Amino acid sequence: xxxxxxxxxxxxxxxxxxxxxxxxxxxxxxxxxxxxxxxxxxxxxxxxxxxxxxxxxxxxxxxxxxxxxxxxxxxxxxxxxxxxxxxxxxxxxxxxxxxxxxxxxxxxxxxxxxxxxxxxxxxxxxxxxxxxxxxxxxxxxxxxxxxxxxxxxxxxxxxx
Numbered sequence: 001x002x003x004x005x006x007x008x009x010x011x012x013x014x015x016x017x018x019x020x021x022x023x024x025x026x027x028x029x030x031x032x033x034x035x036x037x038x039x040x041x042x043x044x045x046x047x048x049x050x051x052x053x054x055x056x057x058x059x060x061x062x063x064x065x066x067x068x069x070x071x072x073x074x075x076x077x078x079x080x081x082x083x084x085x086x087x088x089x090x091x092x093x094x095x096x097x098x099x100x101x102x103x104x105x106x107x108x109x110x111x112x113x114x115x116x117x118x119x120x121x122x123x124x125x126x127x128x129x130x131x132x133x134x135x136x137x138x139x140x141x142x143x144x145x146x147x148x149x150x151x152x153x154x155x156x157x158x159x160x
Contacts, residue, residue, distance in 0.1 A: 004043075010087060011039040014048050017086040018079055018095070026078065030064065030071035033057060037100045041093060048083075048093040051100040065099055072097040 019036040038051040052072065054063035072079075076095055084092035 007041045007043060007045060010045060010089065010093075011041040011048065013087055014041065014050065014083050014093070014095075015039040017083050018050055021079055021082045022075075025082070026071075026075050028071040028075060030067040031075070033063065034068050034072070037102065045089060046091055046093055047096065049096045049098055051098050053100045053103055069097065069099065 015036050015038065018039070022031050022034055022036070033055040035053050035055065036050060037053050040049045040051075041047070052068070054065050054068045056063045076097070080092055080095050083095065
C-alpha cells in the first residue's frame with residue numbers, strides 16, 4: 001500500500017500528462033472539447049481512473065459523449081505510454097476513462113434550489129396575507145363585573 005500523499009501526487013501528475021497529450025499529441029477531432037476534471041489512483045498505484053467531461057461545440061449543440069469515449073478508448077495505449085514516460089514509476093498504472101457527472105449533478109441541484117426558492121417565496125407571500133384564527137389577542141383580561149359579583153357573594157356568605 002502506497003502513501004496516500006504519493007497517490008494524490010501521482011493522480012495529479014497523470015491528469016496533467018493526459019490533458020497535455022490530448023491537447024497537443026492526439027490528433028482525434030472527437031477529443032477537441034474534452035476536459036480532464038480529476039484522476040483517482042488506487043492505493044497500490046496500479047490503476048488510475050481518469051474523469052473527463054465534454055463540452056459542446058456551441059451552446060445549442062449537445063456534447064458528443066459517445067464519440068469522446070470511443071476516442072479516449074482508442075488512444076488509451078498511447079496515453080498510458082505517455083503517463084509511463086512522464087511519471088517514472090516502476091509500474092505504469094492502467095487507465096480507465098469515466099465520464100464525469102458533476103456538471104449534470106450541479107445543474108440538477110441548481111434546479112432543485114430554484115424550486116425551493118420559489119416555494120419559499122410562495123410561503124412568504126401566503127404568510128403576509130394570513131390572518132389569525134380567532135381573536136388577535138388570545139389572552140383575555142379578567143372581567144371586572146364577575147369579580148365584583150364574586151366579592152359581594154363572598155361578603156354575604158361570611159355575614160350570614
